[in-house]
Amino acid sequence: MRRIRVKFANLDIEFTDRDRAIEQVIEWGEKGTWHPIVIYGPEGCGKSTLLRQAAAILRELGYEVFYLDPLGYVFDADVLLPDVKRAFMEFVERALAENALGRIAWAIFDFVNKVLSVRRGKIAVIADDVFQVIGVDKAAAYVKGLLNMIEHPQYNYENMVVLVATSEGLSREEIGRHRWAELMPMWNMPKKGFQHLYGEIPGNKPPFEDVWKLTGGNPDKLAELYRSNWRVEDVMRKLMNDKYLTADIVRKWRDWLEEAVEDPDKLWGRGAPEDLLRWLIERNLIIYNMHYRERQFWVDEPPPERDLELGIGRYIAWQTPLHREAVKLALEEYRV
Ligand SMILES: Nc1ncnc2c1ncn2[C@@H]1O[C@H](COP(=O)(O)OP(=O)(O)OP(=O)(O)O)[C@@H](O)[C@H]1O
Numbered sequence: 001m002r003r004i005r006v007k008f009a010n011l012d013i014e015f016t017d018r019d020r021a022i023e024q025v026i027e028w029g030e031k032g033t034w035h036p037i038v039i040y041g042p043e044g045c046g047k048s049t050l051l052r053q054a055a056a057i058l059r060e061l062g063y064e065v066f067y068l069d070p071l072g073y074v075f076d077a078d079v080l081l082p083d084v085k086r087a088f089m090e091f092v093e094r095a096l097a098e099n100a101l102g103r104i105a106w107a108i109f110d111f112v113n114k115v116l117s118v119r120r121g122k123i124a125v126i127a128d129d130v131f132q133v134i135g136v137d138k139a140a141a142y143v144k145g146l147l148n149m150i151e152h153p154q155y156n157y158e159n160m161v162v163l164v165a166t167s168e169g170l171s172r173e174e175i176g177r178h179r180w181a182e183l184m185p186m187w188n189m190p191k192k193g194f195q196h197l198y199g200e201i202p203g204n205k206p207p208f209e210d211v212w213k214l215t216g217g218n219p220d221k222l223a224e225l226y227r228s229n230w231r232v233e234d235v236m237r238k239l240m241n242d243k244y245l246t247a248d249i250v251r252k253w254r255d256w257l258e259e260a261v262e263d264p265d266k267l268w269g270r271g272a273p274e275d276l277l278r279w280l281i282e283r284n285l286i287i288y289n290m291h292y293r294e295r296q297f298w299v300d301e302p303p304p305e306r307d308l309e310l311g312i313g314r315y316i317a318w319q320t321p322l323h324r325e326a327v328k329l330a331l332e333e334y335r336v
Pocket residue numbers: 006007008009013014015016017018042043044045046047048049050167197219220223
């Protein structure tokens with residue numbers, strides 16, 4: 001299976017590791033997905049990159065592929081009929097001109113029908129972060145539309161694969177209320193693959209073990225450390241600011257946060273305030289209610305059951321150790 005080229009920091013490298021995820025995509029390609037698969041996981045863990053790799057795999061397996069990445073302004077219809085492709089691209093152009101990105105996401109149902117009305121083929125719809133443009137409150141309705149497309153198609157098809165990724169913490173809850181999608185978590189990279197990625201970075205760098213303990217295998221955080229010339233404190237401080245870890249937030253929830261930086265499971269089953277949990281989920285600081293670690297529930301390899309050094313609890317995990325460190329920094333900074 002061809003591995004795509006990936007832009008990683010200022011490097012141009014090959015899609016690294018994720019061997020099991022690649023096998024899973026091939027299996028979906030062979031059998032079709034019977035539900036839309038909604039992939040969620042820590043920010044920057046590699047969801048979008050995996051979707052791009054999946055699109056390439058499915059093309060190789062003979063799929064006609066619609067690919068939507070509204071946040072990256074990338075839309076593509078790799079379909080056999082030139083007329084449908086042209087119509088899709090024109091539609092995209094008009095919607096972009098009117099700044100109506102969500103409209104493209106909703107139009108996908110029509111375009112899939114157009115393809116199938118002519119030819120009973122293999123169709124894949126790959127949608128990255130669509131919920132951010134259609135609105136999280138419509139995530140479930142959108143997923144239901146995708147499920148209908150699979151279960152009650154207007155025209156017959158040979159096989160269909162629907163993959164959606166979301167980096168919007170709250171969309172999981174919205175989608176999870178129904179059984180219209182298969183929600184699958186994906187974690188940061190496994191150690192061995194991550195070490196390979198680390199090896200691609202030129203120049204002087206801290207020892208691998210140090211980088212692993214800071215990033216927990218998150219490729220985006222690795223790129224950020226590299227970009228900042230390995231000034232770890234800068235990266236933490238930036239994260240602290242980006243996440244709005246302000247003096248008032250710290251004052252309001254200090255006791256809970258102090259426990260959580262030691263062990264995130266301290267926020268589980270002990271009556272932690274709902275608005276604190278919501279805030280942590282919405283800010284993409286934690287993953288709440290982690291799935292069982294059995295492999296069948298996960299895209300690629302599941303994280304360890306518990307690894308407090310990496311901030312991973314049985315039920316709750318910091319998205320990366322750096323996320324936890326940003327909270328620690330705020331706790332120190334705003335000590336009264
Ligand atoms: N398997 C991989 N091989 C090489 N580089 C990767 C891989 N996965 C991710 N990356 C790199 O890591 C960075 C983050 O990946 P990506 O954007 O796919 O994450 P994401 O989970 O979609 O993030 P977000 O939550 O922000 O949407 C990118 O620069 C990407 O090139």
